[in-house]
Amino acid sequence: MSLFDLSGKSAIITGSSRxxxxxxxxxxxxxxxxxxxSSRKPGPCQEVAGALNDQYGEGTAIAIPANIxxxxxxxAMVDAxxxxxxxxxxxxxxxxxxxxxxxxxxxxDDAFEKILSNxxxxxxxxxxxxxxxxxxxxxxxxxxVSSIGGLRASPVIGAYNISKAADFQLVRNLAAEYGPDNxxxxxxxxGLIKTDFARALWENPETLKRATSTTPLRxxxxxxxxxxxxxYMASDAGSFxxxxxxxxxxxxxxx
Numbered sequence: 560m561s562l563f564d565l566s567g568k569s570a571i572i573t574g575s576s577r578x579x580x581x582x583x584x585x586x587x588x589x590x591x592x593x594x595x596x597s598s599r600k601p602g603p604c605q606e607v608a609g610a611l612n613d614q615y616g617e618g619t620a621i622a623i624p625a626n627i628x629x630x631x632x633x634x635a636m637v638d639a640x641x642x643x644x645x646x647x648x649x650x651x652x653x654x655x656x657x658x659x660x661x662x663x664x665x666x667x668d669d670a671f672e673k674i675l676s677n678x679x680x681x682x683x684x685x686x687x688x689x690x691x692x693x694x695x696x697x698x699x700x701x702x703x704v705s706s707i708g709g710l711r712a713s714p715v716i717g718a719y720n721i722s723k724a725a726d727f728q729l730v731r732n733l734a735a736e737y738g739p740d741n742x743x744x745x746x747x748x749x750g751l752i753k754t755d756f757a758r759a760l761w762e763n764p765e766t767l768k769r770a771t772s773t774t775p776l777r778x779x780x781x782x783x784x785x786x787x788x789x790x791y792m793a794s795d796a797g798s799f800x801x802x803x804x805x806x807x808x809x810x811x812x813x814x
Contacts, residue, residue: 562796566591569644570793571636571689573627574654576603578754579704582782583651583789588615590790595640596622598654627654627681628673637688646696649793650689652682653704655756657719671718678722679729686733686744694740700793701737701744703730704785707808709748723748727804734802743801745792750808751779775810 570587574580576598584594588611596608604622611620623639625632640647656677659670682703693699708716709723726746733744751760751770761767761779771777788807791797806812 561590563790563794564591565649565790565794568648568793569593569595569640569646570649570651571595571597571640571647571685572651572653573597573625573685575651576600576607578756579749579752579782579785580651580653581607582786583653584620585611586783586786586790587649587793588619590794592649592793593618593644594620595636595643596620597625597636599624599626627685628677630684633681633685634688637685641692646692647689648693648698649700649702650685651702651704651789651793652685654681655704655719655722657716657756659718660715662714663717666718674718674722675725678719679725682726682729690733690737690742693742694737697741699737699742700797701730701733701742702789702792703744703746704789705730705746705748705804707748707750707806707812709804710806710812730804731802738801743792743797745797745800745802746804747785747788747792748804748806748808749780749785750774750806750811752785753779753781771809773811773814774808775814778809780807780809 570592572580572584575584575596587594596604601624608620608622621643623636625636659666703726705726706723708720713720730744730746
């Protein structure tokens with residue numbers, strides 16, 4: 560069997576109706592996993608799940624809309640996944656928000672709290688809900704999609720970067736706690752990826768040129784290029800990796 564085979568596994572991926580989350584769900588399904596597609600809006604979730612069921616067989620995917628800021632909705636998603644698939648082997652905390660663009664001195668308390676809650680606390684909630692069964696089975700993988708922003712300062716997305724740096728430490732702490740039960744916890748730190756979330760940074764040709772001029776690969780990434788890292792972390796290929804942060808940025812952080 561391939562080191563990257565996910566047959567017999569089931570996964571929850573938040574923010575998976577588009578962008579990086581959708582690409583991860585698609586590659587998980589291609590590797591044999593059953594997947595829960597989730598984001599706030601039911602329609603896009605059902606569309607993605609339907610396409611995966613058409614391609615890989617009915618029962619491959621279910622659509623469970625959930626707002627990550629609502630704990631009861633996350634629990635309902637977890638319950639529905641357990642009912643549909645019988646278990647949860649992989650959790651991908653991908654959904655995040657950044658409602659503020661500007662200097663830290665201008666951010667409101669509400670915006671700052673929303674960023675920290677959605678990008679850190681919601682991840683903690685979802686892990687708390689899913690990991691107990693993984694620990695009982697002595698097998699599981701948690702993946703948090705962070706950002707290279709967590710490695711850098713910024714005059715305009717400082718709060719977002721703070722939240723992403725906190726995700727790195729969340730991963731390290733959880734890896735230390737869950738490692739003895741063979742539950743692995745890792746983070747992916749993407750660079751600039753061609754998603755709707757980052758559209759303002761790549762849609763304008765001049766902005767894109769500035770963003771890529773010092774990146775060794777001289778381009779931005781595609782969502783599927785992040786999905787490959789997630790498949791590695793979720794599968795036997797990554798069975799000896801935990802507590803780590805994998806940078807996938809075209810080399811942007813090395814120059």
